[in-house]
Amino acid sequence: MFLVTSGFMLLETTQFRIGSAARFPRLVGAVVFVGTVLLLVERFLPESIRRFVAEDVAIFSGSDAAVADVKGRTESDTTETVAVTDSSGRPLDDTMFTGVSVAGYALLGYMISIFLATPIFVLIYTRWYRMRLTHSLLLTVLGAAIAYGFYLLLNVPLLRGEVFFTSGVFG
Amino acid sequence: MSTVAAMLEALELVFTWPTPLWVIVGLLLGTLAGALPGIGSALGMAIVLPLTLPLAPVNAIVLLVSMYSGAMYGGSISAILVNVPGTGGAAATTFDGYPMSKLGRAVEALVMSATASSTGGFLSVFALILLSPVLIEVVLLFGSPEYFLMAVLGLSMITVVAKGSVVKGLVAGAAGLLITTIGIAPNSPELRYTFDSLALYDGIDFIAALIGMFAISEMLKLASKEGGIAEGGIEMLGSATAGIRKTFTYPLTIVKSAYIGMFIGAVPGAGATVSNFIAYGEAMRSADDAEEFGRGDPRGVISSEASNNGTIGGSLIPTIAFGIPGSGSTAVLLGGLLMHGLRPGPQLFEAELSLTYTFLLALLIGNVFIILMGTFLVTKLGILTRIDTHYIIPMIIVLSIVGGYTLSANWVDIWTILVLGFIGYVMVQYNYSIIAFVLGVVLGPIAEENFMRSLQLSDGSYAIFVDPTTHPLAFIITFITLMVLVGPFLKPRLEQLFTRSG
Numbered sequence A: 001m002f003l004v005t006s007g008f009m010l011l012e013t014t015q016f017r018i019g020s021a022a023r024f025p026r027l028v029g030a031v032v033f034v035g036t037v038l039l040l041v042e043r044f045l046p047e048s049i050r051r052f053v054a055e056d057v058a059i060f061s062g063s064d065a066a067v068a069d070v071k072g073r074t075e076s077d078t079t080e081t082v083a084v085t086d087s088s089g090r091p092l093d094d095t096m097f098t099g100v101s102v103a104g105y106a107l108l109g110y111m112i113s114i115f116l117a118t119p120i121f122v123l124i125y126t127r128w129y130r131m132r133l134t135h136s137l138l139l140t141v142l143g144a145a146i147a148y149g150f151y152l153l154l155n156v157p158l159l160r161g162e163v164f165f166t167s168g169v170f171g
Numbered sequence B: 001m002s003t004v005a006a007m008l009e010a011l012e013l014v015f016t017w018p019t020p021l022w023v024i025v026g027l028l029l030g031t032l033a034g035a036l037p038g039i040g041s042a043l044g045m046a047i048v049l050p051l052t053l054p055l056a057p058v059n060a061i062v063l064l065v066s067m068y069s070g071a072m073y074g075g076s077i078s079a080i081l082v083n084v085p086g087t088g089g090a091a092a093t094t095f096d097g098y099p100m101s102k103l104g105r106a107v108e109a110l111v112m113s114a115t116a117s118s119t120g121g122f123l124s125v126f127a128l129i130l131l132s133p134v135l136i137e138v139v140l141l142f143g144s145p146e147y148f149l150m151a152v153l154g155l156s157m158i159t160v161v162a163k164g165s166v167v168k169g170l171v172a173g174a175a176g177l178l179i180t181t182i183g184i185a186p187n188s189p190e191l192r193y194t195f196d197s198l199a200l201y202d203g204i205d206f207i208a209a210l211i212g213m214f215a216i217s218e219m220l221k222l223a224s225k226e227g228g229i230a231e232g233g234i235e236m237l238g239s240a241t242a243g244i245r246k247t248f249t250y251p252l253t254i255v256k257s258a259y260i261g262m263f264i265g266a267v268p269g270a271g272a273t274v275s276n277f278i279a280y281g282e283a284m285r286s287a288d289d290a291e292e293f294g295r296g297d298p299r300g301v302i303s304s305e306a307s308n309n310g311t312i313g314g315s316l317i318p319t320i321a322f323g324i325p326g327s328g329s330t331a332v333l334l335g336g337l338l339m340h341g342l343r344p345g346p347q348l349f350e351a352e353l354s355l356t357y358t359f360l361l362a363l364l365i366g367n368v369f370i371i372l373m374g375t376f377l378v379t380k381l382g383i384l385t386r387i388d389t390h391y392i393i394p395m396i397i398v399l400s401i402v403g404g405y406t407l408s409a410n411w412v413d414i415w416t417i418l419v420l421g422f423i424g425y426v427m428v429q430y431n432y433s434i435i436a437f438v439l440g441v442v443l444g445p446i447a448e449e450n451f452m453r454s455l456q457l458s459d460g461s462y463a464i465f466v467d468p469t470t471h472p473l474a475f476i477i478t479f480i481t482l483m484v485l486v487g488p489f490l491k492p493r494l495e496q497l498f499t500r501s502g
Helices: A002-015 A020-040 A047-054 A065-074 A094-112 A114-128 A133-154 B003-014 B019-035 B040-052 B057-082 B093-102 B106-140 B144-161 B166-179 B206-223 B240-247 B251-265 B272-285 B298-322 B328-339 B353-376 B378-386 B389-408 B411-429 B434-457 B472-501
Strands: A081-083 B228-230
Touching: A002 A020, A002 B166, A020 A047, A020 B166, A020 B434, A047 B166, A047 B472, A094 A114, A094 B206, A094 B389, A094 B411, A114 A133, A114 B389, A133 B040, A133 B389, B003 B019, B003 B106, B003 B353, B019 B040, B019 B057, B019 B353, B019 B378, B040 B057, B040 B206, B040 B328, B040 B389, B057 B093, B057 B106, B057 B298, B057 B328, B057 B353, B057 B378, B093 B106, B093 B298, B106 B240, B106 B251, B106 B298, B106 B353, B106 B378, B144 B166, B144 B298, B144 B434, B144 B472, B166 B434, B206 B328, B206 B389, B206 B411, B206 B434, B240 B298, B240 B353, B251 B272, B251 B298, B272 B298, B298 B328, B298 B353, B328 B434, B353 B378, B389 B411, B411 B434
Parallel strands: none
Antiparallel strands: A081 B228
């Protein structure tokens, strides 16, 4: 990802009409490009360079032996938790679902307005995790209230979609 | 403006309504963000940032610094009650805070945490106020080459201080800088990477980048964790007044931990995540009965909490003086400063000196509120540990998307939040530093402007960054940067060499 993007951005600097505007992107683009290439070929590099590229360094280790000993004694002892949402038997894993639902929320917001997309997103999200219906509805109302609150307070066109409701949800 | 006049004006400003209200609101929001594991100060501040748009700059920054302070304290609540630190800065608090809770001293531990946080924060900010006249002199020595090089040094420090590969850190930081080159170039009318889209002419909004990187990527990460609530195993027992009294029986631990925190906070990239362990280790080292640590020793809670709030004063030094945030939270704070037209560096120490003192005084006052909040709300705070993460995630996402759109009603901001949120998630999976990337995004425009101005001054010669005769300060910063990058690799060889010759 970094390699392709920086490669493209470096190449694009040759198209700039004003030479000085290319200097900074060329400099930082080169750092990204060379760094990424080094990371890709790290196992073929001589040992001294490979250490610089791949080895972890940390000025502050964060914990010495005595602290690590206390940490070892205490960290396994955590309060029992109980799940209030049911994660089993769903076709998508939780991260994937969250990613897809966020993208869907933004896309829906673009089409029909963020104000209308917000309760739909919250309702789908909370139903997916099989929350109690009352909790689901409460969060949905809260989501809509947040969107409407932003609209009222900051006067941004949150009630306007780019495809539908282009002149506002309330006409 | 003289220092004394600025301080007097700041005193007036900080007590002018509604500024005290924003101190309290910031502390409460920060405590809430800190107490919820997975949220923390940077994320909390990032989603509140768009909401500060209608506020006066002074109130917006007061709100953000108070949130930062509140979150540092808030992180200890879940650390003490459920053994899960709300923020990285409260990790060491779990070692003795949670055992204290299990021994029926939860209230005492929470009040001790509030008292130590408050005192540590107070001492560090007070020291920063005393240091400020010296800082002003240093800041005024800096010109464009030095500011550009400080940005490079900040990025380099982060790659070395945070654990991981230096090259990965540099790539992340440079990628952040590269993103900021989208849009109209500074000092020239060249359009860069805009693909003829008017929406991209202004470039990528760094606030949208912050929201994406901190909020969306963090929610994607949090979604994979089972959302559970504490089963109520800890009862809120113990005495609040005993907690306050006990804390002040260890004045040396508080002072030492606060200044350890302040020193480490001033190093870009280190922050409270590191300082709380070091302060805890130092409290153990200097105790005659170190074996008591980990079994509910109050000094464990005091050292960790005094140091994490002590970090705040330290981390503000590079942020407001040189525009180099030392952590995610200060990166958001810097974003807030820039969003409200306040540039770190000479501006904050000359024309806006009273404003700078107002933030610092607000932090001092906020520290007093932390004790009051910790003492009087202490029995209610346990509720925060019973909130399931799946209730929080949709609300944070809604605030991120709605807040992102609020920035300029430009859909590019929403796509930025989404794309950078996903990129941030992938970067974490492959051990790339998100903080370095974010720092690159925030510093990009300042770095490029100073870079171009430096080259104009030198007629295009890069010698301006390394010439010790004409720019000694620039030379020193370049030298330090090189040492920071290659030092960790040279150190073992030098040690080997000295061992052999010795």
